[in-house]
Amino acid sequence: MPAASARRLAAVKATPAIDKRDAILRAAIKVFARHGYFQSQVADVARVAGVAAGTVYLYFRSKDDLLVSIFERTMKDAIDEGRAALADVADPVDRLRRIARLHLDRLGRDRDLAVVMQVELRQSIKFMERFSSTHLQDYLNIIRRTISEGQAAGAFRNDVSPNAAAKVLFGALDEMATNWMLSRRKYALAGDADVVVDLIIGGLGR
Amino acid sequence: MPAASARRLAAVKATPAIDKRDAILRAAIKVFARHGYFQSQVADVARVAGVAAGTVYLYFRSKDDLLVSIFERTMKDAIDEGRAALADVADPVDRLRRIARLHLDRLGRDRDLAVVMQVELRQSIKFMERFSSTHLQDYLNIIRRTISEGQAAGAFRNDVSPNAAAKVLFGALDEMATNWMLSRRKYALAGDADVVVDLIIGGLGR
């Protein structure tokens, strides 16, 4: 029974390993959100995750790698979920609404994650240059294409650059998230999604 | 001639002191922009400013104080300039255009300042909480009031929250600035101002 044994072995061993990696990552989100990345010590992350300091280095190359991993996992989830959510929506306005709701839902569900994504990730130009050239571009591309398809379908004005409109929408959502994260008042961030989309579609002018 | 003497003395002594403080601040913008706040050493800032490390501490309380001072001076300038520029413009749409142009002009003129304002200042939640509750609120208030007055004048739709619209506009401008700063291509950031305002006023829908 070599195959079955190997499979069972893999299941037994792999699960705790993934759990532990995940526990460390979640601890990192919490610790970075509370104290800031540079003010956080790897030993703090380890303590919150319930492991020793050295263990962090069995799962991550470095402290930086923790931050990178948080970003990559979150963006990958966001992009996958975004693509899936758009698959069964045809109306261009509804598509934008869907994107906006997912964006704010994700952050509004976990304030610590929002802090890390809205603040801690932006702590250095090097980081930002690296990040913005990959996943962030992919994300912006999804919005850009949605707008461009909406124009082709006749739902949106043709005299607006899809690129500019995508940046405006993303910037607006980003600002809503940042404001919510910094605000003492507890309100549902996701509620801002429709407000933003309605304003951008309908315009402020009469 | 005690008064005249004192005045002359003040002029002679005060000017170099202000120059030096200014030189240190400008050096800090350059160094922080190139390497990031935490990767920058106070000694680097001093070297670029042409002074010794200790001299920095004659003008600033700490390394933090350098960052705070950059932010406060920039925001104070922005708010003063904004208020002055709005004084002689009546049309609500032109007023928003004016705000947008000033915002992007300021950052587009100095990429290092843009890097510090768009990235380095946001490196920790503590910083952001502190900043966003004062100058940033003042800045948002100017936009909010302009929109609210535009509604009263009948130029803007009444069924949009001025607060939400202000955040959308600010977020859009912020995103334009961040994109420009991260972009290799050299284009005039200020050109985005009208694009953003036109889109937000006119809306993306037909």
Place this chain on the structure above:
DNA sequence: CCGGCGACTGAATGACCATTCATTCATTGC
């Protein structure tokens, strides 16, 4: 000239903390 003042210097100090690695511990196959 001289004495004193204050701006400026930069080497020395003292913390701090990411990362390493010799050692312990638990589990597995035989």
Place this chain on the structure above:
DNA sequence: GCAATGAATGAATGGTCATTCAGTCGCCGG
């Protein structure tokens, strides 16, 4: 049982700066 394996530990290391402060320098009034 008993090696063998490798995951986990956490104390020790080494390097990095922010900040200080004793001393230098140049200027000014007398």
